[in-house]
Amino acid sequence: MLLSYCTNVHPAEDLDGVLRQLREYAGPIRRAAGLGTLGVGLWLPAGLAARLAGSAEDRAVLRGVLEAEGLVLHTVNAFPYGGFHDDVVKHAVYQPTWAERSRLEYTLDCAEVLAALLPAGADGSISTVPLAWREPWTEGHDDAATAAFAELSAGLRSLRERTGRTVRVAVEPEPGCVLDTVSDVVGWLGARLDRGIDPEFVGLCVDACHLAVSFADPAEAVAGIDAAGLRIVKVQASAALHVDDPRDPAARAALERFVEPRYLHQVREDGPTGVLAADDLDAALADLPGAGPWRVHFHIPLHHVPAPPLQTTADVLRRTVAAVDRLPYADDVHLDVETYTWSVLPGAAVGLVDGVAAELEWARSHLLAPAPARTAP
Known part of the structure; x- marks a missing residue:
C-alpha cells in the first residue's frame, strides 16, 4: 500500500494556505519521520480545486513546492467542500450532496488537478461523501445522484483517454x-452498474474509524466488496474511541471531555437487541441506555493509548489493512492517515509535526510491517 497523511488536518482555503501547509507542516513532518519522501493526501477546497483545474501555471507552482519538500501526491480528499475548520462544521460537511451538480463539478476539478500532479505511471484516488446526510433524501435525490455518478464515470474515462x-x-x-x-x-x-456507473472508476474508501463505529467485521466487509466486483481504492487509517461500559461513571466523565462544537461525533451502541445509534456524542450521553459497548466517531491519533476506561479501535484498523493486503491489487491501494481532529482533542499537548510524524511511524510499524517501509515513490 502507498502511505500518506491527509492535509485536511490543516486549515487552508486558498493556494497560499495550501503552499504554507506543505512548507510549514508536511515537509517538516517528512523530516521528523525520517523519510526520504512522504505521500500527502491533499485536501482541496472547491474554490481552489476549480482554480487549479483551470490554471497550468498554478498547478506548476503547487508541483514545485511538493517537489521541494520531498512530497508526492497520489490521493485527494474531496469529502469536505470547504470550511472544514469553521467554528461549527457538523452537518455542513455533507453539503453539497451528490444530488447537486456542484458536487460533481468539484470532484471532476479535483480529478483534473490530481491527474496533472501524479507521479509517472501512478494511479490516483479521490474520496467523497456517501451521497448525503440521511435526511432529507428522496427518490428524486437518489436518481440525481445516480446520474451524477454515471457522468462522473464518463468524465474519468475521458480524463484517462486525454491524459493517460x-x-x-x-x-x-x-x-x-x-x-x-x-x-x-x-x-x-x-x-446501479447497469445505469452508467463504471466500477473501473468508482469504488470504495474504507475509513477504519467509520467501519469500527458500525461494529462491522473488517474481513467480512472487505470480502463483501470483493465479491460484488467492486474495488477498494483507498483506506483511511483512523481509529475511533471505544468504551466497554458506558454506564461506568468514570467512562462517562472521560467521554464528556470529547464533546465539542465543531464536528459530528456519531455513536453506536452494540446492545443486546442490536446496534443503537446517536447522531452526536452529547446526544448519546443523554439518550443511549449504555447496555453494551460504545464506539464514537472521533478520530484518535493512531499511536495514542488513552487512559482507561477509554480505548481505541486501532486493532480494527490493523485487521482492515490485513484484509485489504490480501487483495491482488493491494499494492495500489492508497493508505491515508486521516486524523483531522488534532485541534479539538481534549488535552492535546503534542505539536502537530511531531504528532503526525509519530502516527506515520506507528502506521509503518503496525500496518506495513514486516515489509520494509513503503511510502509513495
Missing part, C-alpha cells in the same frame, strides 16, 4: 449518512 492517467473516486461510508455502512455502498453501487 487513471483517477478513481472512492465513496466513503459514514455513520448517519444515506450510505451509512460498507454494505450500503456495495448495495447502492452494485444496483
Whole structure:
C-alpha cells in the first residue's frame, strides 16, 4: 500500500494556505519521520480545486513546492467542500450532496488537478461523501445522484483517454449518512452498474474509524466488496474511541471531555437487541441506555493509548489493512492517515509535526510491517 497523511488536518482555503501547509507542516513532518519522501493526501477546497483545474501555471507552482519538500501526491480528499475548520462544521460537511451538480463539478476539478500532479505511471484516488446526510433524501435525490455518478464515470474515462492517467473516486461510508455502512455502498453501487456507473472508476474508501463505529467485521466487509466486483481504492487509517461500559461513571466523565462544537461525533451502541445509534456524542450521553459497548466517531491519533476506561479501535484498523493486503491489487491501494481532529482533542499537548510524524511511524510499524517501509515513490 502507498502511505500518506491527509492535509485536511490543516486549515487552508486558498493556494497560499495550501503552499504554507506543505512548507510549514508536511515537509517538516517528512523530516521528523525520517523519510526520504512522504505521500500527502491533499485536501482541496472547491474554490481552489476549480482554480487549479483551470490554471497550468498554478498547478506548476503547487508541483514545485511538493517537489521541494520531498512530497508526492497520489490521493485527494474531496469529502469536505470547504470550511472544514469553521467554528461549527457538523452537518455542513455533507453539503453539497451528490444530488447537486456542484458536487460533481468539484470532484471532476479535483480529478483534473490530481491527474496533472501524479507521479509517472501512478494511479490516483479521490474520496467523497456517501451521497448525503440521511435526511432529507428522496427518490428524486437518489436518481440525481445516480446520474451524477454515471457522468462522473464518463468524465474519468475521458480524463484517462486525454491524459493517460487513471483517477478513481472512492465513496466513503459514514455513520448517519444515506450510505451509512460498507454494505450500503456495495448495495447502492452494485444496483446501479447497469445505469452508467463504471466500477473501473468508482469504488470504495474504507475509513477504519467509520467501519469500527458500525461494529462491522473488517474481513467480512472487505470480502463483501470483493465479491460484488467492486474495488477498494483507498483506506483511511483512523481509529475511533471505544468504551466497554458506558454506564461506568468514570467512562462517562472521560467521554464528556470529547464533546465539542465543531464536528459530528456519531455513536453506536452494540446492545443486546442490536446496534443503537446517536447522531452526536452529547446526544448519546443523554439518550443511549449504555447496555453494551460504545464506539464514537472521533478520530484518535493512531499511536495514542488513552487512559482507561477509554480505548481505541486501532486493532480494527490493523485487521482492515490485513484484509485489504490480501487483495491482488493491494499494492495500489492508497493508505491515508486521516486524523483531522488534532485541534479539538481534549488535552492535546503534542505539536502537530511531531504528532503526525509519530502516527506515520506507528502506521509503518503496525500496518506495513514486516515489509520494509513503503511510502509513495
